Amino acid sequence: MKKLILTAAILGLSAGIAAAETVRMGTEGAYPPYNYIDDNGEVAGFERELGDKLCEMESLDCTWVTNDWDSIIPNLLSGNYDTIIAGMSITAEREKSIDFTQPYYPPAPSAYLAMDPNVDLKGAVVAAQTGTIQAARVAESGATLAEYATLDDTIAAVKNGEADAVFADKDALKPFDGQDNLQFVGDDVPLGKGIGIGLRKSDTELKNKLDDGISKMKADGSLNEMIKKYFGDKALTFKN
Numbered sequence: 001m002k003k004l005i006l007t008a009a010i011l012g013l014s015a016g017i018a019a020a021e022t023v024r025m026g027t028e029g030a031y032p033p034y035n036y037i038d039d040n041g042e043v044a045g046f047e048r049e050l051g052d053k054l055c056e057m058e059s060l061d062c063t064w065v066t067n068d069w070d071s072i073i074p075n076l077l078s079g080n081y082d083t084i085i086a087g088m089s090i091t092a093e094r095e096k097s098i099d100f101t102q103p104y105y106p107p108a109p110s111a112y113l114a115m116d117p118n119v120d121l122k123g124a125v126v127a128a129q130t131g132t133i134q135a136a137r138v139a140e141s142g143a144t145l146a147e148y149a150t151l152d153d154t155i156a157a158v159k160n161g162e163a164d165a166v167f168a169d170k171d172a173l174k175p176f177d178g179q180d181n182l183q184f185v186g187d188d189v190p191l192g193k194g195i196g197i198g199l200r201k202s203d204t205e206l207k208n209k210l211d212d213g214i215s216k217m218k219a220d221g222s223l224n225e226m227i228k229k230y231f232g233d234k235a236l237t238f239k240n
Contacts, residue, residue, distance in 0.1 A: 022061045023206065025051045026081035029066040030150045031172060033230045034087035037066070046230040047085045050104060050223075054213040070130045070149060073098060076198060082206065083199055087169065089133050089192030099201045101210045103194025104223065106236040110134050110189045113173045114165035115158060115181045124164035127154035133191045134167045158182065171231050 027035045029043055038044040043064045055062035065081040076084050076098065089107075090100045110133075112121055122142055128135035130147040138145040146163045148154045155176055157163040165185065166173070176182050199207050217223035224237040 022063060023055065023083065024065050024081035025055075025062050026065050026067055026072065026076060026084050027051075027086040028069045028072065028150075030069070030152065031087045032175070034172065035085075046226065047087070049230075050226060051083075051085050053217070053222075053226075054210055057213040057216065058209040060209065068149065069132075072131075073198070077200060082203065083197050083210070085197050087172070087195055088198055090194055090196045091133055091192055093136075094198070098198045099203070099207055100196035100198055101207055102214055103196045104214050104217075105195035105227065106238060107190055107192055107194045108236055109170045110137070110167060110191050111170035111173055111184055112165045112167050112186045113155075113158065113176060113182050114185045115183070116164065117183060117185055119164050119185055121165060121186050125162070127157040127163035127166045129154055129168065132168070134169070137189065137191060138167055155182075171235070 027043055027047060029035055029037045031045075033045050035043060035045040035047045042048075043066065048064070051062065051064075054060075067075050067080065069086070072084055072086060072088075073094070075081065084098075088094070090103060094100075112119075112126070114124075125144045125146050126138045126141075127146045127148055128138050129151055130149060135145060135147055146157060148157060151168060151172055154163070154166040154168065158166050159180055159182075167189075170184075170188060173184070177184060197210055199210075214223065217226075218238050219240070221240065227235050227237050
């Protein structure tokens with residue numbers, strides 16, 4: 001009987017340890033090709049493949065959780081998941097509340113997409129996703145900012161005349177270029193310090209593990225290959 005009790009206790013402890021090592025990867029699921037929901041209802045895209053690879057390399061048991069963008073940082077801080085891997089640029093403002101890994105995608109340009117090639121961007125109504133560095137930039141530029149919950153909503157706003165242009169990551173806008181007269185206008189705008197995985201400041205061990213995996217993928221070239229797979233051969237990559 002004592003052996004049975006001891007065995008049960010050990011199994012219970014082991015289960016607790018396993019549960020503690022499960023990492024919940026938080027993403028939006030609405031920002032292709034970084035992340036999106038596929039036809040099977042599963043998280044897919046560049047960040048799904050990258051996240052799964054990092055978890056495999058660092059022996060982490062990972063699950064995926066989706067969350068609306070506008071509350072993605074508060075829900076990380078409240079413990080609903082353990083990471084944010086959702087095309088989130090590293091900025092000084094965000095670093096006040098959360099920590100980041102080293103970037104897994106280089107600082108990428110943002111761009112404007114509009115239906116009128118001659119649109120006056122300084123005096124225009126510009127759509128941007130709520131809580132993004134692009135929305136902050138539009139607010140500072142003198143243009144009228146129109147904020148929307150998702151990237152698709154910003155595109156729809158331009159198509160239906162609610163906004164004159166949309167401002168977002170250029171990589172995310174490329175699939176819409178050429179649709180319904182949508183086209184890139186103005187100059188590309190570099191923003192942020194690259195894209196990293198967001199974590200609570202207290203999760204230093206997890207940060208170190210993810211940083212270790214990213215460093216290894218940069219060193220062996222596999223991260224650059226993964227970037228090219230999703231963003232094309234002309235995509236920004238890391239220099240070895």
